[in-house]
Amino acid sequence: MPTMPLRAGGPAARIAVIPGDGIGKEVTPEAVRVLRAATARSGRSIEFVEFDWGADKYLREGITLPAGAVEMLRDEFDAILFGALGDPRVPTNQHAADILLGLRFKLDLYVNARPVELLHDRLTPLRDRTERDIRLTVFRENTEGLYVGVGGFFKKGTGDEIAVQEDVNSRKGVERIIRYAFDYAERNKLRRVCMSDKSNAMTFAHDLWQRVFKEVRQEFPGIESRHLYIDTLAMELVRDPSQFDVIVTCNLFGDIISDLGAQLAGGLGLAPSGNIHPGKTSLFEPVHGSAPNIAGKGIANPLGSILTAAMLLDFLGWEPEARITREAVKSALFNNYLTSDLGGDRSTNEVGTWLTEFVAQRTKI
Ligand SMILES: NC(=O)c1ccc[n+]([C@@H]2O[C@H](COP(=O)([O-])OP(=O)(O)OC[C@H]3O[C@@H](n4cnc5c(N)ncnc54)[C@H](O)[C@@H]3O)[C@@H](O)[C@H]2O)c1
16 A cells, blocks of 8 residues: 655655664665666666664664764655664664664654555465455554653662653644544545544543544544544454554554554565655664564565565655555565565575566566
């Protein structure tokens, strides 16, 4: 399911590439190859600049997100293609927090778009479900909630320890993500938006979500709007995913529910995402992490990263290139040209090469 184009679709783009750690370093180059192939023959120019930010640099130089990095990305690049961060040698995950959360917050990437699309019937663990039944997008608020890092310890390390983590919800933050979800539904001719919260228990923070939802939905009378508590949404997604087109929710619930969604559509190896601020430099990454258990073996599935590249192309307004990239992924699935997580016996590089050739042959001049 394409995200809406957020850029005008100009003839050239500059992309910052941050492969990161573990399998991020293996799947991201494959996505770059496919992007190069998709744009090479379509008359548009795409420039990639790679940055080595990640655990190795942190352990070597003590640097996570270099000084001036945010301003440089904001001013000099259209988008960021990101791999994954996380390394067992950095148990605190400090570099990941500084780089990924740092970019989400400092670039104000308030939309986390996570499409859940079943590309082949056999990939879903649900019985008797087809591609028609699983086709939705989760919009997760990406700059607030429980992820802002407000909190603290009291009497840490003692038997009387208390830990506090604040859930921060601003009127502005809640309103803009809910409006984005409705706007997305309207532009893509989707009928239904579901807002999910836990307002029966979180009676302050999610009361705000309730009030804003009721207000914003008045602006979209053509769209069927509905509310479900997050626990009910989890059940309903498994029972009958066909009842959803667009889901909008807070940072924590969106994190969890989109992983549930990813599994309905074939697993983490296939799940793309975008961290978006409409009209500004935005960051695109596969949903999966750095997978240290398989890193270095050449078996990571690159399709999540390549579908992420398709979302990046949507963001640039380059619709034909995005379409051909998705067709290539579908074709790999139909031809069973896959890595072992999806039942195939191909390497990361073999799958990437196959898709690159598919795209190079199909892209019209
Ligand atoms: N956005 C991010 O950078 C991000 C997201 C999630 C986790 N992480 C980090 O990644 C590290 C590992 O976390 P985790 O194990 O919980 O999650 P993970 O997504 O890295 O891996 C979960 C499981 O899925 C498998 N898997 C994931 N992606 C795959 C792919 N492309 N192909 C085949 N199999 C794949 C892994 O082998 C593993 O068994 C941690 O340090 C964590 O903090 C980073």
